[in-house]
Amino acid sequence: MRAIVYDRTGDPDVLHLVERDLRDPGPGEVRVRVVRSGVNPTDWKSRRGARAGTPVSPAQVPNQDGAGVVDAVGPGVAAALHGLRVWLWEAAWQRPDGTAQEYAIVPAAHAVPLPDVASFDLGAALGVPFVTAHRCLTVTEEGPARLGPGALAGRTVLVSGGAGAVGNAAIQLARWADATVITTVSSPAKAQLAAAAGADHVIDYRTQDVVAEVEKIAPAGVHTIVEVAAAANADIDVAVVAPNGSIAVYADDGGQPLSLPVRASMQTNARWQFVLLYTAPAPAKAVALDDVAAAIVDGAVRVGDAAGLPLHHFPLEQTAAAHAAVEGGVVGKVLVDVAD
Numbered sequence: 001m002r003a004i005v006y007d008r009t010g011d012p013d014v015l016h017l018v019e020r021d022l023r024d025p026g027p028g029e030v031r032v033r034v035v036r037s038g039v040n041p042t043d044w045k046s047r048r049g050a051r052a053g054t055p056v057s058p059a060q061v062p063n064q065d066g067a068g069v070v071d072a073v074g075p076g077v078a079a080a081l082h083g084l085r086v087w088l089w090e091a092a093w094q095r096p097d098g099t100a101q102e103y104a105i106v107p108a109a110h111a112v113p114l115p116d117v118a119s120f121d122l123g124a125a126l127g128v129p130f131v132t133a134h135r136c137l138t139v140t141e142e143g144p145a146r147l148g149p150g151a152l153a154g155r156t157v158l159v160s161g162g163a164g165a166v167g168n169a170a171i172q173l174a175r176w177a178d179a180t181v182i183t184t185v186s187s188p189a190k191a192q193l194a195a196a197a198g199a200d201h202v203i204d205y206r207t208q209d210v211v212a213e214v215e216k217i218a219p220a221g222v223h224t225i226v227e228v229a230a231a232a233n234a235d236i237d238v239a240v241v242a243p244n245g246s247i248a249v250y251a252d253d254g255g256q257p258l259s260l261p262v263r264a265s266m267q268t269n270a271r272w273q274f275v276l277l278y279t280a281p282a283p284a285k286a287v288a289l290d291d292v293a294a295a296i297v298d299g300a301v302r303v304g305d306a307a308g309l310p311l312h313h314f315p316l317e318q319t320a321a322a323h324a325a326v327e328g329g330v331v332g333k334v335l336v337d338v339a340d
Helices: 041-048 120-124 127-137 165-176 188-197 210-217 230-240 262-267 282-297 316-327
Strands: 002-008 016-019 029-039 055-060 065-073 085-088 103-107 111-113 156-160 180-185 201-204 222-227 241-249 271-274 311-315 333-337
Touching: 002 316, 016 316, 029 085, 029 120, 029 316, 041 316, 065 103, 065 120, 065 127, 085 120, 111 282, 127 165, 127 222, 127 241, 127 282, 156 165, 165 180, 165 188, 165 222, 165 282, 180 188, 180 210, 188 201, 201 210, 210 230, 222 230, 230 241, 230 262, 311 316, 316 333
Parallel strands: 156 180, 156 222, 180 201, 222 241, 241 271, 311 333
Antiparallel strands: 002 016, 002 055, 029 065, 029 103, 029 333, 065 085, 085 111
């Protein structure tokens, strides 16, 4: 079978195509014929590593997310899973088997049934962005631990960077849960994408005063902030967060140090919650998988231009170009087409 691997850290050109033997799944595992592999910032950051040229052994197949069909099941796995369409998440976390290959072996719990109404494109776009977004939306004091219709009714959510993949996922999940959704963007084009995702109010932070605009919409403050750039936005966040609200930080803002406004945060009893998918509590991730699955069935989550998330397709042999596109900040979702 064909697979993309890297045996040292570095630029996208460390990724190369190889032929590998087809292996059987072990106990508790399934083998998935991959149709689409999703690329996220976490994938290129892992590939780049802390220092270029560091050996990687065994060679790593990149990419955490994907979608395909269960091709074989290992001992202890229900035979009924064979032949099911699934979406994959955390495929490569502390494992050498990511989704940029024709057949991926993953723990059975990391292959979630994908309804027939959902495309493989959607399936490969779910894992990192949607599970992360779910966690960000469910850490607020007195807020719901689960999402679904009505769960966020009467609550206001502010999504920083609504044109990004996690921002798009947060908007879609929050609207599905009936929140009022405000988002910030950096251009009119990105404003159109955020509106397509379902945001009720879109603020261009380059031309508008974010605090003033948010206060017009939510005079009592916003209950939950989904934050992509905490170092840049900390003062804004504490100015608009509601009492007992939360600021869920899921990105490191380019490595910039974060200076927390302590007194202002204390005055509202604000919660600063840092979010990393891989080390999030297992029960929270299990709930997220269930809720995202329900949102798919409801038709509440989508991908593509009409959903504010343009798709960019690359063939498997051009996975390096796919990584370069994500690393370069392309707007939308990058997918690797592993099979037709």
